[in-house]
Amino acid sequence: MTEETTVPLKIVVLVKHVPDVQFDRHIDSASLRLDRSESVLSELDEYAVEAAVSLVESQGGFATGHEVIAATMGGKSASNSVKKALQMGASSGFHLNDDALAGSDTVATSKALAALIEHVGDVDLVVTGMSSTDAETSVVPAQLAERLNFAQLTHALAVEFDGASRELTIRRDHADQTLSLTAALPAVLSVTDQANEPRYPNFKAIMAAKKKSITEVDLAGIGLDAEAVGASGSRSVVLDATARPAREAGTVINDSGQAGIALVDFLAEQKLI
Amino acid sequence: MPSALVFFNELSDAPSKAQRELLTLASRFDRATLAVASEVPQSAQDVVSGYGVDKLLVAPGNDDVFIDHALSALAAAVKQSEVDVVLVANDNFNREIAARLAVRLDGAVITDAIDVSADLVVTKDELAGSYSAQAKATHGTLFVTVKPNSIEDAPQAQAQGQQLEVQPLDYEAAATPAIRIVATEAKAVSDRPKLTEARVVVAGGRGVNGDFGPVEDLADALAGAVGASRAATDAGWISHDAQIGQTGVTVSPQLFISAGISGAIQQKAGMQTSKCIVAINKDVDAPVFEIADFGIVGDLAKVLPQAAEEIRRRQA
Numbered sequence: 001m002t003e004e005t006t007v008p009l010k011i012v013v014l015v016k017h018v019p020d021v022q023f024d025r026h027i028d029s030a031s032l033r034l035d036r037s038e039s040v041l042s043e044l045d046e047y048a049v050e051a052a053v054s055l056v057e058s059q060g061g062f063a064t065g066h067e068v069i070a071a072t073m074g075g076k077s078a079s080n081s082v083k084k085a086l087q088m089g090a091s092s093g094f095h096l097n098d099d100a101l102a103g104s105d106t107v108a109t110s111k112a113l114a115a116l117i118e119h120v121g122d123v124d125l126v127v128t129g130m131s132s133t134d135a136e137t138s139v140v141p142a143q144l145a146e147r148l149n150f151a152q153l154t155h156a157l158a159v160e161f162d163g164a165s166r167e168l169t170i171r172r173d174h175a176d177q178t179l180s181l182t183a184a185l186p187a188v189l190s191v192t193d194q195a196n197e198p199r200y201p202n203f204k205a206i207m208a209a210k211k212k213s214i215t216e217v218d219l220a221g222i223g224l225d226a227e228a229v230g231a232s233g234s235r236s237v238v239l240d241a242t243a244r245p246a247r248e249a250g251t252v253i254n255d256s257g258q259a260g261i262a263l264v265d266f267l268a269e270q271k272l273i
Numbered sequence: 274m275p276s277a278l279v280f281f282n283e284l285s286d287a288p289s290k291a292q293r294e295l296l297t298l299a300s301r302f303d304r305a306t307l308a309v310a311s312e313v314p315q316s317a318q319d320v321v322s323g324y325g326v327d328k329l330l331v332a333p334g335n336d337d338v339f340i341d342h343a344l345s346a347l348a349a350a351v352k353q354s355e356v357d358v359v360l361v362a363n364d365n366f367n368r369e370i371a372a373r374l375a376v377r378l379d380g381a382v383i384t385d386a387i388d389v390s391a392d393l394v395v396t397k398d399e400l401a402g403s404y405s406a407q408a409k410a411t412h413g414t415l416f417v418t419v420k421p422n423s424i425e426d427a428p429q430a431q432a433q434g435q436q437l438e439v440q441p442l443d444y445e446a447a448a449t450p451a452i453r454i455v456a457t458e459a460k461a462v463s464d465r466p467k468l469t470e471a472r473v474v475v476a477g478g479r480g481v482n483g484d485f486g487p488v489e490d491l492a493d494a495l496a497g498a499v500g501a502s503r504a505a506t507d508a509g510w511i512s513h514d515a516q517i518g519q520t521g522v523t524v525s526p527q528l529f530i531s532a533g534i535s536g537a538i539q540q541k542a543g544m545q546t547s548k549c550i551v552a553i554n555k556d557v558d559a560p561v562f563e564i565a566d567f568g569i570v571g572d573l574a575k576v577l578p579q580a581a582e583e584i585r586r587r588q589a
Binding site: 139151155192 | 282283339340365366368369371372373375376377379380381382383384385394399400401402403404405406407408409410411412413415449450451452453454455456457458459460462473495513514519520527528538539542545546549550551553557562563564565566567568569570571572575576577578579580581582583584587588
């Protein structure tokens, strides 16, 4: 991080409200959609918020006019993920809330999010986590780069921003190499859980977040038809989803000095050696 | 019967196991084309023709710019070959290529597939393998990213010696924002199989207490790969590349041996579709025993070396 940029940065960080991975998660057998009742901010999105906020701090801080807008799409409770991002330091929030969004695949989701980012306007940088912890496709950031014609800097292990040239450099694993990739803004940046250590909001930050605004918009408000998203805007459909039978516990033995041999006997029985 | 296109960003002298699995899947369709975004050596062409691929589209490109060349090459190959389904690997790079082109060409993308049927219904894992789902495209070309170890590699006997038509691919250079590759660092080369492709994985967690020696030794006795829990990689005991679980890689080997890993939900997410699971842990209450086909309550520092020695003795 050499020189600071003289032009304020407008950063959108995308956050998602997902079922808590600490508990068993379920797909509804009728709608084939995920049960979202016990949801939290996707753990991997905390790294995205941290990346956005620390980038601003490295460039003179929020007082110099930089913005970090936490944005999400989904039903009413989805705004909880935006609130958490505001506590971590984002300056304001955006919530695309529309019933027609339900059932969107990645093609429709990226369409809605791209329209939301264009609605926010003059965005220099979009930051996301490496993947949601529910659908786990990890491809929406790349699709956003495609739709917005932004540089795709995804799966970052480390991030550096040069304020003078307004270029981002990331490190990313690719095949048997680690690459250093550089591109000018505007860009879509997705960060891995290696990129930083997300901060824990203190009491002061939690209180300050209550004063920050969250703008709610619907599809019409960002210029999209209901048919553009949801099932009709998707290009794939889930036909069926069934829980795999739970694995059953097999034999458990206590090692009395010969367990290594017993292990090899088991592998031989199973024709694994 | 639909036609299939397989895409590789690179193809070395010897196609990898995951690449051979994709070629096997493609050979089940009416017509199988392969597009490669780099030069293809003759030895690799010979292997490819053994899978019944009748056409190879080759597009060597620019090494200094990230992702653009692969996107343009595959976009051109899809348009030129007019296929119904495009099959690519399930790693991040290929997933992103597939997802971007689904947007660019107004098609569909389905990730984490374990099979694609003749009528283009995709079987895939959901919620880290705790659900199995079926999905299909509703519009346009279907891009599928296929998990390694899902398809049994099987070259076709009758295809051996079949003529492979090799064509240079005509494509337009991309107009997307340039991402410059400013430095490359080779990763440490290992003689062990790739973690996501290995038939056998031996993984260590907090219980190895800093010493991966016994885990590596048993992996080598079984010609397997070495994995680790996040606790072990965060502690710096082993490279982050070895991490299995929610934020690492997902594995689905024939045999998964878990040593000193408790088996919390995030850890199970990365390995619960393994065919056979063996667990070694000091704690009789470790949740990993609930999903293990064979469990040993004991000290991994004693059990693993004894097992490795016994395997080598029997194989001698």
